[in-house]
Amino acid sequence: MHRIYLDHNATTPVDPRVFDAMLPFLRDEFGNPSSLHWFGQTARAAVEDARADISRLVNADPREIVLVSGGTEALSLALRGLAAAAPPGRRRILASAVEHHAVLDTARALGGQGIDVETIGVLEAGSLDLVDLERRLADDVLVVAVMLANNETGVLQPVTEAARLAHRFGAYVMCDAVQAAGKVGVDVGTLEVDLLSLSAHKIGGPKGTGALWIRRGVPMRRQIDGGGQERNRRGGTENVAGIVGFGRAAALASGERLPRSADVTRLRDRLESLILKLPRTAVNGTAGRVANTTNIAFGGIDGESLLLALDLEGLAVSTGAACAAGAAEPSHVLRAMGFSPDRIESSLRFSLGTSTTADEVDAAARIVGRALDRIRGTARWPKAQGTR
Ligand code: PLP
Numbered sequence: 001m002h003r004i005y006l007d008h009n010a011t012t013p014v015d016p017r018v019f020d021a022m023l024p025f026l027r028d029e030f031g032n033p034s035s036l037h038w039f040g041q042t043a044r045a046a047v048e049d050a051r052a053d054i055s056r057l058v059n060a061d062p063r064e065i066v067l068v069s070g071g072t073e074a075l076s077l078a079l080r081g082l083a084a085a086a087p088p089g090r091r092r093i094l095a096s097a098v099e100h101h102a103v104l105d106t107a108r109a110l111g112g113q114g115i116d117v118e119t120i121g122v123l124e125a126g127s128l129d130l131v132d133l134e135r136r137l138a139d140d141v142l143v144v145a146v147m148l149a150n151n152e153t154g155v156l157q158p159v160t161e162a163a164r165l166a167h168r169f170g171a172y173v174m175c176d177a178v179q180a181a182g183k184v185g186v187d188v189g190t191l192e193v194d195l196l197s198l199s200a201h202k203i204g205g206p207k208g209t210g211a212l213w214i215r216r217g218v219p220m221r222r223q224i225d226g227g228g229q230e231r232n233r234r235g236g237t238e239n240v241a242g243i244v245g246f247g248r249a250a251a252l253a254s255g256e257r258l259p260r261s262a263d264v265t266r267l268r269d270r271l272e273s274l275i276l277k278l279p280r281t282a283v284n285g286t287a288g289r290v291a292n293t294t295n296i297a298f299g300g301i302d303g304e305s306l307l308l309a310l311d312l313e314g315l316a317v318s319t320g321a322a323c324a325a326g327a328a329e330p331s332h333v334l335r336a337m338g339f340s341p342d343r344i345e346s347s348l349r350f351s352l353g354t355s356t357t358a359d360e361v362d363a364a365a366r367i368v369g370r371a372l373d374r375i376r377g378t379a380r381w382p383k384a385q386g387t388r
Contacts, residue, residue: 001314004360004367006271008202009179009293009351010139010318014245015204021248024207025241033238034227043240050247054211057250058196059178059187066212066233067243071178071199072102074212077223078174078195079106082143083115084221090142090171092116096128097336100176103145104332115142122336126155126285140221141171148180148191148258152333152349153285154293156184163192165290172218178210183261183290194218198250198351200242203257204354205249208291209242260354265291266353267361272296275367278372284334284347292352293304294333297343301375307348309371313379315364 005013025046031039033047047067055062070261079093093107097119107117118136121129128146137144146157146164163173175193177186182203188196195218199210214220214233226235272294275281280299298306303319310317319331334344350364 002363003314003316004364005316006350006352006356006360006364007318008106008317008353008356009154009349011201011207012204013355014206014299014354015249017252018205018245018248022241022245025244025368029240031240033240034229036128043238046244046247047238047240050243050250052125053247053251053254054198055213057181057186057254058198059189060196060213061216063231064213064232065214066214067238067246068210068212068234069208069212069239069375071100071176072210073195074199074210075100075102075174075176075195076106077212077220078197079103079110079143079145080223081220081233082174082195082218083110083113084223085219086142092118092141093136093143093145094120094133094136094141094166094171095145096117096120096122096147096152096153098122098126098150098152098333099145099147100139100151100178101301101332103147103174104228117237119336120144120146124338126153127287128157128162130161130165133162137165137169137171139169142171142196143172143174145174145176147176147178147289148186149177149183149293150285151179151331152331153295153337154179154289154351155285155287156180156289159191161194167192170256179288180290182257183249183264183292185258188213193217200246200249205227206245209239209246213248221293226306250347255371257354261291261373264352264354264356267356267358268350270293270358271350271365274362275368278369280342284337284339284343284363292348294351295347295349297339297347298372299343300344301346303346303348305370306346306368306375308347309375310367313367313371313373318351319347320362 031043033044121132172194174195178199196213224235284295330344360388
């Protein structure tokens with residue numbers, strides 16, 4: 001069976017060129033970048049080359065990039081590190097209601113340490129309610145968290161507008177760009193943010209490596225003590241092969257993923273229009289989106305049952321955030337957009353990749369149509385076989 005993978009927001013396959021770049025650092029060039037000898041310095045040079053490639057992806061100064069274990073750690077370091085270094089009068093965190101759990105749960109955990117956390121609403125189309133943000137801002141806000149692209153709907157958030165509002169009150173702005181990098185241009189200067197998170201495995205790199213960009217001057221207390229790695233901002237021997245892979249993936253993302261986004265948009269729109277021809281279907285998140293994502297409600301259907309039926313036919317999609325799948329917790333993103341529990345339960349996310357083909361999209365739409373027919377009991381085949 002040819003399996004069709006439309007779950008690239010959960011993770012992407014490692015690009016073969018990334019794999020090739022990583023291999024030497026798992027074999028002969030195994031040095032510890034902190035060592036002064038040839039082995040160590042070879043690894044150090046590779047880490048710094050990767051850091052430069054990663055910084056170019058977001059137009060940042062390489063010295064402001066902290067290499068970490070992934071998007072989750074980047075977001076955790078940003079919030080916890082800021083909170084630990086915050087002046088006494090700044091005790092509130094504002095986070096958009098559609099942030100990833102890595103943001104929302106970290107912020108809530110800080111709630112036990114004297115920090116107040118509030119969520120900013122979103123509009124039904126999925127984008128941030130700037131009026132709600134402005135209403136909540138005051139001089140006691142430490143940081144405002146607004147992601148660039150939502151992982152469940154693909155909706156792009158008005159980050160620069162939010163940053164301008166937040167800065168009027170002296171708050172820092174943290175932008176989760178994990179799902180945006182490689183899909184839209186990301187420029188820390190244009191965004192006007194203070195911290196920005198990235199993850200390698202969403203852009204054709206390996207899992208378990210990511211980065212936090214911290215604008216110079218932003219107060220930050222490191223969260224992992226130990227060796228003085230990463231300019232004292234994150235202890236621990238570097239994941240050299242992973243970082244090298246991340247660097248290669250970042251270079252490829254700048255060079256060729258972005259230019260391909262027009263093709264991906266065309267395929268996503270084609271998939272969407274084919275599925276929307278099926279009865280009782282609707283798109284969740286109609287604001288401007290990244291190229292590869294569509295989130296679709298299938299009226300009267302249990303999304304998880306549909307997902308499993310599609311998987312049996314070789315089509316891999318998702319009910320929302322990968323880490324929430326199986327947790328039987330309805331999507332907080334769709335809930336924040338004001339959708340009914342029934343609609344939320346009936347929704348699936350399709351996320352395409354740069355290797356997705358038109359044939360795969362057409363086959364995926366056919367598989368969805370057949371599965372829906374079967375589940376809704378409208379399939380013709382039982383009659384044709386003489387059964388009732
Ligand atoms: N932020 C967003 C928007 C994500 O989609 C994800 C992963 O799904 C993360 C953060 C966490 O990244 P990682 O898997 O590298 O920890």
